Amino acid sequence: MKMKKLFVFLLPVFAIAGLILFNACKNADTKNTGTMADSTNTGAAPTAANAGLTLPAGFSAAAIAENLSSPRHLVVTPQNDIYVHLSGSNNGKGILVLHDDGDKATLKTGFANYGGTGITIKNGYLYASSNSDIYRYKLNDKNEVIDPAKPETIVSGLTNKRMHNSKSIVLDNDGNIYVNIGAYSNICDDYDKDKKGCPVLADAAGIWQFKADKLNQKQSDGVRYATGLRNVVGLDWNQQDNQLFVMQHGRDALHDLYPNLYTAKQSADLPAECMFALKNGDNAGWPYLYYDWMQHKKMLGPEYGGDGKKEADSKYLEPAAAYPGHFAPDGLLFYTGNQFPEKYKNGAFIAFHGSWNRAPEPQEGYCVVFQPFKDGKPDGKYEIFADGFAGPNKSPDGALHRPCGLAQGPDGSLYVTDDQKGTIYKITYKK
Template sequence: MKKQKIFALILPVIALGGLLTLNALKADPPSKSKPAVAGLTVPTGFDINVIADKLGSARHLVITPQNDIYVHMASTRVSKGIVVLHEEGGKTTIKTSFANYGGTGIAMGGGYLYASDKSGVFRYKLDANNQVTNPENPDRIVTGLVSVDWHQPKAITLDNDGNVYVNIGAPSNICDELDKNRTGCPLLDSAAGIWQFRTDKLNQSYKEGVHYAWGLRNVVGITWNQQLNQLFVMQHGRDNLHQMHPKLFTEKQSAELPAECMFAIKKGDNAGWPYVYYDWQKQKNMLGPEYGGDGVKPADAKYINPVVGFPGHLAPDGLLFYTGNQFPERYKNGAFIAFHGSWNRAPEPQAGYFVVFQPFKNGKPDGKWEVFADGFAGTEELKAQGRAEHRPTGLAQGPDGSLYITDDNKGTIYKVTYKK
């Protein structure tokens, strides 16, 4: 697909009503008409522009019908945990910020805004204009989840029946260090899976939740597919196949395996971690080497297969099924995935730092995935070294069908539009 170069212009970020200043955000004010990243590429017919910059560690986001943008920050070092912006008439302004915790997950539905911290989920009441009415006193609806440093953030999504789904990542690469007898993984009772909770109950813990899906090492991209009425997730695969098993895997194999996987999840599904990894080249679930595998033995058929497998270590952090009418028809109900980029593909160059599109037809992947937006890393040298200037993280669809992308390295928000 032919690409065109886009030079992104920073639109001014201005405080509204003295509620929040850029100084309060501890960020330098952006310059007008200064390219944030030269050489961004999108398909012909699309535009990509920067609508906000230097916000902090911007992770997932949601956008209201009134064009308010709620952005969850990974930390509170630069700002409060949730920053609220408003976009109108070609300008983006900061309205306010709240929340004394960082995190990733954020969702909106049923008159509430939901956001996660390291151990649970909060709920904020919204008024008729989708503005939070209780920023200092949210309801805690989920609490007491595993919050070990590794894979601590809790990605969330909502279904249409009053449930919130929470990823609880495994604080581990392959669980072998916690199970010397290799007979089972003790993490699986409280992590490495998806839990379902009610949105209308307070202070739920594991006891009140439903262990919805098993065997998922860590999920950051998570969404509810409205066409299928089903949960979809993007799993971060394991690391260090060669380092841990040099007789079984070459360095090149370890750089490309295992796959980063998209799963279509139903209640009770088991994706197989830590016993299984997916080989995207063979298109097979393989038995893990810590549990008797040798790079050839297939996994037990009781574990579900991904619907799409991507090259290893690209770190899929955002997942969105496009339901708007602005983009051409081929994008309708297809999936956008934001890849944060790799750190561990040596001796191969580091890779990712892009947004891809996976076409769907009749609720299933249809054809090969394609790079949709690229150039976030900056130069090819920076990309190969893993020193990307910008790292795509969150995805959201605007009320007019535009696509929004966050970057958690420099706090940039991009907007992709189609020129009809």
Template sequence: MRTKLIFSSFLPLIAAAGMIWYGAHVRSHDASTVTPDADNAGLKLPDGFGALKAADNLGRARHLAVTSAGDIYVKLNRAVDGKGILYLHDDNGDGKMDQTQGFGNYPGTGMYIKNDYLYASSNTDVYRYKLDANQKVVNQNAPENIVTGLINRRQHESKSLVLDNEGNVYVNVGAYSNSCQQQDRTKGSLGREGCPILDSAGGIWQFKANKIKQTYGDGVRYATGLRNVVGLDWNQQNNQLFVMQHGRDQLHDLFPDLYTVQQSSIYPAECMYAIKKGDNAGWPYIYYDQDQHKKIVAPEYGGDSKKEGSNKFIDPAAAYPGHMAPNGLLFYTGSMFPERYKNGAFIAFHGSWNRAPEPQAGFFVVFQPFKDGKPFGKWEVFADGFAGSAANVTSGRAEHRPCGLAQGPDGSLYVSDDNKGTIYRIVYNKK
């Protein structure tokens, strides 16, 4: 009886201690404890939204993933002090990352969490790390190498990745060419018949998520005719892969008799594709003209800027202005943002370099509304101001360039910057 009395007398203290621990554990991702920066981290956002810099000066931060506890894993395009992956932790729940640890001695872009594993890519391989109950990596120095030997010709070499719900990983292998010319980026050079690049690049490959040392022979060329995909995501609403393609360059430079400088500045479109197994998006044989709303035969393959391409190539799900470099795609499934954002897509446009004499463009995150798993209505700029000023946008000398997107457990939107290594966190606080 005495033991029972003593134990019962401590119950209130135990309960209180439990609540204190629980509060400390969850507040790192509780939006009510997060205060946006006074200047919203320099961003321009819709009414009711705020932003803070969760981390800064990390290096060339590419894609990122946020755990259920609110910790962040970031992939670096260049390893810093021999570390290509950063783990960030918020000690006090204010939204600012206080701890930074590094591991993974390789550069790259891809980063994704699925089924208690962290997946990361170099420019040739895909690795996975086991996560414990707190979603911390347990094998930092001994990841499983699940895909190896993907081609890297130092052009469009990033291997972005995403996973489905059936145990498959999808990896972009970008084309090491602008338009598969006989002489790459050479005026008047015609296209290579049958474009041999497509045998090992210019598409999306599917591999098993739990099998080690897979090579091209173990994988499936899931989709082809995609020049380069950096932003991709799995649409849970219709259980389908969506990708953002970087369109080709230099229409005027390579074929000045067919295209004006102005046309070359704005065409072709940057395209969103809804991908099914076996799809062909048409690169290098066609490009998409967002004003004519048509697939146009590429000049390297007999096009004249007006001749329409074959219907064997799929149409884009949505098209955006040219040369803005879509590097991140995220379907929003959270509940923090207003209902209109639910199941819609955020796209991070890294920004252009080749729109002269037109002003450069991009350097923002846009929102694309969706309905029933398809784009519905016009896209809109959601987060702007990364470049620092209008003059920086025009010249292309942006202070920050949005690259990766991730959703936090509370519904926050995280944006990485691969110029100065800033991680932005966007929250919604309007009552």
């Protein structure tokens, strides 16, 4: 009886205890998941070996800066200062200046009331681009910007219709600057319904050339140097060949738009992401064709009568090299340094941002590739150079890091930006 009374008295206590116990189990479950996710994070976090990257033997990587706000392209001065362009301008700081102390970079300052992608140094000037303009800043003998508040405007009012509006820039050795103006459309179907010729090509989908030291130019003052390029983000000047090389982002949605011609798997692999070596007047054929990297053929696009088998007109430019679909090449750099082994000299590094248009197939890319070159031309198959940026979840929203910009330091180190989490990686080699 006494026991019974006690039991009745304790009933609410048991109830509460039971609830606590039950919830504790639930919490333990969530905590476990949390810990698992955390430990995976740690596996790819900068504290891990090589900052979570896998590299060829002898190479190592360090995360020298973290949590920057979407860093895109970057350039490193002989004094080890890094100028990195952020995609947006935060408090008037669209360009950050960091100093690389070896295994860590310290933020010195920031300037530019515009975000953007393009940034490069040539002939005593820092050139930088917003999504519609190109500016330059005079540098002192230490390659520091003399007056960050007063850039000179080289070109303004470049086509900027939201889609593919980032402007990457590079200079040649003859006083010209090149800028990509991406197509504001996937495949022009929304602008060329009667198939009379794609009107987007008139003011976009190509590379424009301007005078690098002439102020206040308009798009119409420039030369449409190459056309038929859907969107270029990675570009570089090949010093060996004295030629412009660009990486095109190939078209999307072959299966979505033509499910009877392309399977989801084919649409994930196709078309190729192409590297082109450009000369004045070249036409790479967008939107009329795409390149099939498995058949090594230029194929007529389904919007213009293609059926997945018909080849395109041979008049269009042949790619210099081709890579699997939707990898998204955002950075291109010809390596001219002496630190890395001989085979890397004058070859190309390509930063692949990583795919999204492969869904429902698994996403790919999220890596830095090395393309061997010989005498200024691609020579042999590409190799995955740096991998592991994404971590366990290779997807656009789940990736921990996504490689974007590339730069070479004065000692031949390779710098890679990540515009997802804002890391700058420095990759070095020791025998």
